[in-house]
Amino acid sequence: MSLDHKPRKSWFKHKPLWILVAFLFFVTFTNSSYFAQKATGSPLLLAHRGMAQTFPMEGITDETCTAEQIYPPEHPYLENTIASMRAAFDAGADVVELDVQPTKDGQFAIFHDWTLGCRTNGKGVTRDFSLAELQKLDIGYKYTADGGKTFPFRGKGIGMMPSLSEVLQAFPDRSLLIHVKSNDPNEGQQLANYLSTLPTERLATLTVYGGDKPIEDLHKILPEMRVMSKATLKSCLIPYMAIGWTGYIPQACEQTQLHIPDQIAPWLWGWPNRFMERMERNQTRVVLVAGSGDFSRGFDSVEDLANVPAGFSGLIWTNRIDRIGPVIHAK
Incomplete structure (x- = not known):
């Protein structure tokens, strides 16, 4: 009798270990990339703001005016312009990211900043102006790579701020990532109402991301749209x-x-x-x-x-x- 029970006692003694081993095997098998279909090819590319002027990332905050500390320019493009987006696609971008700002007259301008003073020759809050007023500005006015000694894009950005409609017309079948720069739910509703006029196949090429509130409201109106x-x-x-x-x-x-x-x-x-x-x-x-x-x-x-x-x-x-x-x- 005692001999018959020894294997059973040994099993019970080591049962926690076997359970742990089985668990680790399950987790490894379920999650190991070795057992997944091996990916092939190259990654896709998302161009942030198109072909843009860049700047040192160290020490920047939400209040930093990055146009005042760009690297010496290596190309002639300004962010969020149709020319910069076209250059990005030509360079191999699969998706271009762009920033939208609502305008006083109910449209959307493509511009990064909440205010105009960092990049342009204008002053004030961007959304307090009509699209026509914004499109008269020089969006390259304040860019400098040498602390304000020279302004290489001054005079070259006049009339270069596009509307969202103009961008969609310029790139009718390309993938775009639209960035809502505020946390205003009304902006999400306004953008959703605008996008809802587009064909389903066009919506499939667009993604919208931004503040929690506008994205939540946009997604309620357009539940089929990819958002973040x-x-x-x-x-x-x-x-x-x-x-x-x-x-x-x-x-x-x-x-x-x-x-x-x-x-x-x-x-x-x-x-x-x-x-x-x-x-x-x-x-x-x-x-x-x-x-x-x-x-x-x-x-x-x-x-x-x-x-x-x-x-x-x-x-x-x-x-x-x-x-x-x-x-x-x-x-």
């Missing part, structure tokens, strides 16, 4: 990081867009291939941004590309499409 905000990111990634090891995909991760900093990405279950498989299966677009994701850091040099996983099939964010586009498309 801090709230939508959290509602997807927090539960995913909690239970994604099981292979379960939270509903908030479906038909959306995720901006994933490359410092955080390795902590996501199944990163990179298994995670990408799951998101693509749920029609969710993944954009990889550089560092911790602060202040729109991008993959802006050839050296930065070493941090992009081999075979990554999503979008990578760049502020220097002129540098990155030719490298990616040469592979």
Whole structure:
């Protein structure tokens, strides 16, 4: 009798260990990229504000006027202009990001700043002006790379601020990422009402991101549209990081867009291939941004590309499409 019970006692004695081993095997098998379909090809490219002038990222805040500290210009383009977007697409961008500001007369201007004084020869809050008034400004007036000794774009940006309508007409079949720069729910409603006049196939090429309130209101009116905000990111990634090891995909991760900093990405279950498989299966677009994701850091040099996983099939964010586009498309 005693001999018959010894194996059973041994099993019960080591049962917690076997359960742990089985659990670790399950988690590894479910989330390992080795068991996912191996991605091939090159990443897609998202050009931030088109072909833009760039600046040192160190020490900048939300109040920094970046136009006053640009690097010496290497190309003639100003951000958020039709010319800069066309140059970005020509350099290999798959998606161009642009900023919208509502105008006093109910339209949308393509411009980054809440106020006009940093970049232009105007003063005041951008949305307090009509589109016609904004389009008379010189949007390159304040750009300087030498502390104000010279202004290389002064006089070259007059009439260069486009409307959203003009951009959509200029690029009727290209993918665009529209950035709402406020947290005003009325802006989300206004943009949704404008976009709702577009054909379904055109809406499929557009994504909108921005403040929690405008994005929430926009999505109520256009539930089929791909959107992103801090709230939508959290509602997807927090539960995913909690239970994604099981292979379960939270509903908030479906038909959306995720901006994933490359410092955080390795902590996501199944990163990179298994995670990408799951998101693509749920029609969710993944954009990889550089560092911790602060202040729109991008993959802006050839050296930065070493941090992009081999075979990554999503979008990578760049502020220097002129540098990155030719490298990616040469592979």
